Amino acid sequence: MQLTPQMRLTTQRQIILEELGKVTTHPTANEVYDMVRKRLPRIGLGTVYRNLELMAESGIILKLEVGGTQKRFDATIDPHYHIRCLSCGKVDDIDMPVMSDINKAAEDLSQYQVLGHHIEFSGLCSECNDMDEKQLVN
Numbered sequence: 140m141q142l143t144p145q146m147r148l149t150t151q152r153q154i155i156l157e158e159l160g161k162v163t164t165h166p167t168a169n170e171v172y173d174m175v176r177k178r179l180p181r182i183g184l185g186t187v188y189r190n191l192e193l194m195a196e197s198g199i200i201l202k203l204e205v206g207g208t209q210k211r212f213d214a215t216i217d218p219h220y221h222i223r224c225l226s227c228g229k230v231d232d233i234d235m236p237v238m239s240d241i242n243k244a245a246e247d248l249s250q251y252q253v254l255g256h257h258i259e260f261s262g263l264c265s266e267c268n269d270m271d272e273k274q275l276v277n
Contacts, residue, residue, distance in 0.1 A: 146197050152190050154178050159200060160214040165221070165230040167209045203230065205259060222260040226267035233260060 148156075158174040159166070166174070172187040191212050195202035201213040203221065211230055213221075218237040223230050238258075246253040 146193065151175075151179065151182060151186060152194065155187060155190050156194065156199065156214065159212055163215075163232060165203060165211040165213050167211055171212060203259075218255070220258050220260065222262060224264035224267055225261050226263055226270075229264050229266075231264070 155171060155175055158178070159171060162174075164170075168188045168191055169184065171191060172182070172184045175182055175187055191200070191202070194200045195212065198216065201216055203211040203213060205223065208223075208228060215232065220233045220235060220237070221230050222233050241256055242253040245251070245256070
């Protein structure tokens with residue numbers, strides 16, 4: 140984790156980071172708040188939200204934003220891909236190599252200097268897929 144010179148790792152930020160690092164579910168700010176509140180009962184939702192935003196802007200964590208959905212946060216900042224369930228909104232990591240050559244291809248096809256990419260796959264998680272199949276049988 141790298142902090143910018145103007146950003147101190149306060150106790151609140153440390154606990155938020157620790158709690159976020161314990162899960163791979165890419166929680167929303169409200170879910171992080173619920174987790175942190177167990178250790179810091181007096182912390183406010185606004186404080187958690189502001190710290191998440193600040194840590195995301197500083198590159199300490201990732202903020203996942205897809206149109207029409209709640210922002211989610213990820214303690215894993217190394218390049219990786221995500222998959223989102225179209226039914227329940229759950230987000231998971233996909234353990235597959237990042238396609239670095241896609242940056243060069245996009246650069247060759249545009250007039251941009253490509254600095255990176257984000258790919259999010261979509262589908263149905265196993266729980267939602269099982270429910271769909273059960274509904275079809277009944």
